[in-house]
Amino acid sequence: DTAVSQTPKYLVTQMGNDKSIKCEQNLGHDTMYWYKQDSKKFLKIMFSYNNKELIINETVPNRFSPKSPDKAHLNLHINSLELGDSAVYFCASKDRDRQETQYFGPGTRLLVL
């Protein structure tokens, strides 16, 4: 049973398209995150939701919009894709206490051509 799952695993698309990445966790956690692994391999936080409510929104272009239909799901929609959006995107979740471990999904490799 996969704890944090993401779909798709790979996404190749043209510049200007709109695409979504889905994330689901079956751990019963309250908080979910989206991270982007940048070109220097850093994991950088993009968004966080706590029980469907947006609590962290880093300096991310507004072409990126997270959506949380329920606390087990956090999807990432990206409008008007640009070449610089090519990266690996990771979803993570944790229980509500801030010291708790974050559990990561397998990542979605996005390539914008």
Add this chain to the structure above:
Amino acid sequence: ILNVEQSPQSLHVQEGDSTNFTCSFPSSNFYALHWYRWETAKSPEALFVMTLNGDEKKKGRISATLNTKEGYSYLYIKGSQPEDSATYLCARGYGSSNTGKLIFGQGTTLQVKP
């Protein structure tokens, strides 16, 4: 500045060697320091969460220490094995009670040669 730095960036050791790496972070308003192990083509996997100054954690041959006053943590691997080859990430927690986020270092990539 929310900066977490790790050194060295990469490390090559022989099987059986013991090794250690460093994570440095700003010490103000500290509440947690995380270590993750990240194998190629997999997702980061939690090793330790440390919260108190002087904390020491151990899991098998891997252990970690924490100094929150001076802002550093060490990760030690005793008797490295080829399966220890991975990138080791540390991350400092920031933010208030439910809204905590992690700021990651760039990682130390360990290669253990048989």
